[in-house]
Amino acid sequence: MAKHRPLSEDALQLVAARFAVLAEPMRLRLIQALFDGERNVTDLVEATGGTQANVSRHLQTLTAAHILARRKEGLQVFYRISDPTIPKLCELVCGSLEKSLTRQIGHLAPG
Amino acid sequence: MAKHRPLSEDALQLVAARFAVLAEPMRLRLIQALFDGERNVTDLVEATGGTQANVSRHLQTLTAAHILARRKEGLQVFYRISDPTIPKLCELVCGSLEKSLTRQIGHLAPG
DNA sequence: CAAGTATATGCGTTTATGCTCATATAACGT
DNA sequence: ACGTTATATGAGCATAAACGCATATACTTG
Numbered sequence: 001m002a003k004h005r006p007l008s009e010d011a012l013q014l015v016a017a018r019f020a021v022l023a024e025p026m027r028l029r030l031i032q033a034l035f036d037g038e039r040n041v042t043d044l045v046e047a048t049g050g051t052q053a054n055v056s057r058h059l060q061t062l063t064a065a066h067i068l069a070r071r072k073e074g075l076q077v078f079y080r081i082s083d084p085t086i087p088k089l090c091e092l093v094c095g096s097l098e099k100s101l102t103r104q105i106g107h108l109a110p111g
Numbered sequence: 112m113a114k115h116r117p118l119s120e121d122a123l124q125l126v127a128a129r130f131a132v133l134a135e136p137m138r139l140r141l142i143q144a145l146f147d148g149e150r151n152v153t154d155l156v157e158a159t160g161g162t163q164a165n166v167s168r169h170l171q172t173l174t175a176a177h178i179l180a181r182r183k184e185g186l187q188v189f190y191r192i193s194d195p196t197i198p199k200l201c202e203l204v205c206g207s208l209e210k211s212l213t214r215q216i217g218h219l220a221p222g
Numbered sequence: 223c224a225a226g227t228a229t230a231t232g233c234g235t236t237t238a239t240g241c242t243c244a245t246a247t248a249a250c251g252t
Numbered sequence: 253a254c255g256t257t258a259t260a261t262g263a264g265c266a267t268a269a270a271c272g273c274a275t276a277t278a279c280t281t282g
Contacts, residue, residue, distance in 0.1 A: 006143055007205070012136045015204050020134035024270080025123045032117055041229060054271060056230055066211050075228045075279050085207040089200065093126050094118070096196040100177050135240080152259060165241060167260055186249050186258045 021065040022089070026050055027058050030079075031086060034068070038080040132176040133200070137161055138169050141190075142197060145179070151187040 007015065021027065026048060033039060033047040045055045059079055062068040069082035081087070118126065132138065137159060144150060144158040156166045170190055173179040180193035192198070 007139075009136070011205075011208070012139050012143075014208050015201070016134050016136045016139055018204055018208065019130050020269095023127050023131035023134050025120070025127045026270085028118075028123050028127055032123075042227095051272070052229075053231080053273080057270085060230080072229095072278095077229060083207055085203050089203055090126070092196050092200055092203070093129050094122075096194055097122075097125050097129065131239095137240085153257095162242070163259075164243080164261080168240085171260080183248095183259095188259060 018065060021061060021067065024058065026054065027062055028090075030055070030058055030062065031067070031081065031090070034079060034081050035087065038071070038078045040076040040078050042076070044079065129176060132172060132178065135169065137165065138173055139201075141166070141169055141173065142178070142192065142201070145190060145192050146198065149182070149189045149191040151189050153187070155190065 022031075029048045029050075030044055033044055039047070041052070041056060041059065044059070045052050048055060050058075059068065063070055063079070067081065067083045067086055068079045071078045071080070133142075140159045140161075141155055144155055150158070152163070152167060152170065155170070156163050159166060161169075170179065174181055174190070178192065178194045178197055179190045182189045182191070
């Protein structure tokens with residue numbers, strides 16, 4: 001498998017689409033709420049403070065992107081993180097932002 | 112520094128904003144074109160096939176997000192990747208997508 | 223079969239963002 | 253100073269997506 005070959009136009013659109021899915025605070029809240037494991041929708045609605053309709057939509061989006069997986073059990077539907085790269089991705093971005101913010105604080109209060 | 116503490120609402124918005132910057136094919140094309148090093152705008156316009164105006168705007172966006180850095184030299188402006196996590200981020204996403212696509216191909220042509 | 227609970231979805235509105243065209247700014251050469 | 257090249261930006265249009273409201277579907281229980 002090559003490592004740095006340039007991506008095709010189609011591949012770029014896929015990558016962009018994936019980033020777009022992660023570009024919504026509510027979806028990040030949902031992902032974060034699922035870091036500790038599976039949860040049902042009502043639970044996620046409470047955890048995120050969103051409306052049921054909105055949470056349901058975002059869960060759809062995340063599932064369609066193969067980031068979450070669904071498991072139905074009776075009346076309830078349980079969601080979980082199904083893509084193991086997601087936590088790493090979030091860590092990377094958080095780390096990068098921390099550095100960036102630290103730099104900015106440095107600018108505000110220079111030695 | 113804690114590793115998995117839940118992010119504040121502000122932090123979530125920052126993370127989302129960062130993902131949003133990466134959620135445009137043209138911007139990914141620009142980033143990709145800069146993997147091998149610094150380039151000026153005209154060069155990037157040719158490499159990506161976009162209009163000058165549009166490329167300039169996207170370069171602005173990427174620079175404002177501290178993903179790229181600018182260096183002016185005479186008439187030309189050279190851009191380069193300034194955030195070292197960007198290549199890793201792209202690798203992660205690409206790897207995840209490859210797996211996902213491989214699975215889908217498997218579904219189309221099952222054993 | 224009726225009622226209740228959990229989840230999903232159609233629709234309309236609002237907001238954000240990308241794109242193009244035209245023009246502005248900046249730096250260089252003559 | 254003037255023209256030319258490289259880059260940036262203002263305005264307007266078009267599209268996409270998030271949200272809320274209402275309602276539909278799916279399953280369970282009596």
